[in-house]
Amino acid sequence: MSKELRWGFLGAGGIAPTVATDFQIAGLKIQAVATRDLARTNAFADKFGIPNRHENYATLVADPEVDIVYVSTTQNFHERDALLVIEAGKHLLMEKPFTLNAKQAIAIQEAAKHKGVFVMEAMWTRFLPTMVEVFKVLSQGDIGKPRIVYGDHSQYLPVTKAPRLSDPELGGGALLDLGIYPISLAVRVLGLPKAVTGKATLSDRGVDEITSMIFEYEDGSHAILETSMVTAGPVSATIHGTKGRIEIERSFYEQVPFTVFDVDNNVLLRYEEKIEGRGMQYQAIHVEECINSGFKESPIMSLSETVAIMKVMDDIRSQTGVKYPNE
Numbered sequence: 001m002s003k004e005l006r007w008g009f010l011g012a013g014g015i016a017p018t019v020a021t022d023f024q025i026a027g028l029k030i031q032a033v034a035t036r037d038l039a040r041t042n043a044f045a046d047k048f049g050i051p052n053r054h055e056n057y058a059t060l061v062a063d064p065e066v067d068i069v070y071v072s073t074t075q076n077f078h079e080r081d082a083l084l085v086i087e088a089g090k091h092l093l094m095e096k097p098f099t100l101n102a103k104q105a106i107a108i109q110e111a112a113k114h115k116g117v118f119v120m121e122a123m124w125t126r127f128l129p130t131m132v133e134v135f136k137v138l139s140q141g142d143i144g145k146p147r148i149v150y151g152d153h154s155q156y157l158p159v160t161k162a163p164r165l166s167d168p169e170l171g172g173g174a175l176l177d178l179g180i181y182p183i184s185l186a187v188r189v190l191g192l193p194k195a196v197t198g199k200a201t202l203s204d205r206g207v208d209e210i211t212s213m214i215f216e217y218e219d220g221s222h223a224i225l226e227t228s229m230v231t232a233g234p235v236s237a238t239i240h241g242t243k244g245r246i247e248i249e250r251s252f253y254e255q256v257p258f259t260v261f262d263v264d265n266n267v268l269l270r271y272e273e274k275i276e277g278r279g280m281q282y283q284a285i286h287v288e289e290c291i292n293s294g295f296k297e298s299p300i301m302s303l304s305e306t307v308a309i310m311k312v313m314d315d316i317r318s319q320t321g322v323k324y325p326n327e
Contacts, residue, residue: 006031008066012044026281034060061088079104102310127282144243151182154233173207179227186223200320
């Protein structure tokens with residue numbers, strides 16, 4: 001029999017309310033929450049019916065009624081907060097991007113292995129019904145061998161709308177927050193590239209406003225990816241294969257429709273399933289299944305793959321000149 005896991009939320013800003021709403025849709029148990037401000041903690045707890053309220057992160061991770069912690073602080077704090085959770089012997093679901101760089105990701109990976117706890121990056125897209133069906137199409141060979149992945153994640157996010165993205169102290173820029181989505185898709189479809197080319201336009205504060213990327217593979221396949229926080233793009237993705245293609249609509253990383261075409265542009269499949277909520281619950285359901293099965297890593301979003309993707313983004317940042325002051 002599967003054990004019901006009790007979740008603690010470390011941080012309650014940004015995406016956390018959406019995640020909590022989706023957890024409630026799925027009937028997942030949020031047992032505790034902590035923020036840096038007790039009034040804010042209580043407000044979040046009242047809204048979502050969370051019984052245990054903590055005035056700091058240390059007491060949250062020490063709470064004996066918490067089995068697993070979801071961390072949604074800004075990425076400049078991810079390594080610190082992850083190590084706090086792991087040292088307390090709790091399982092961890094860490095918001096993306098996992099860390100600022102691969103060095104930090106490796107430190108978390110090693111700590112998790114030492115303590116024997118489950119850790120996963122919250123790349124929620126991979127667990128949506130849309131992506132389950134996309135990869136079913138790929139595994140069946142319906143479009144043949146994938147050769148090209150195109151992905152755009154460009155949103156107009158001025159400083160007045162998303163101030164943290166402009167702040168290098170917080171690990172800002174388009175690449176880590178937005179670009180992680182097309183990068184993760186490309187790596188999942190084609191694997192890790194043999195070579196990466198990155199070009200970027202930087203802000204006056206040194207974060208990337210626009211980044212364009214080409215991934216090259218041993219078999220001659222390519223991924224062409226772009227991300228921007230100063231322009232509004234299609235936010236779509238296409239997977240080109242030797243027998244056809246899959247077009248995933250806006251916003252491709254959410255629960256959206258997709259269409260499968262053959263090489264003559266005939267429609268082979270149209271997928272339009274709707275879900276309740278935004279879909280953050282599916283990753284958490286997967287995490288609980290993994291933990292109840294005794295897994296320490298996810299077979300769909302492993303720590304090793306997270307580290308490898310962070311290395312790819314390190315490579316891109318080294319080419320474009322983006323460096324964070326707290327690295």
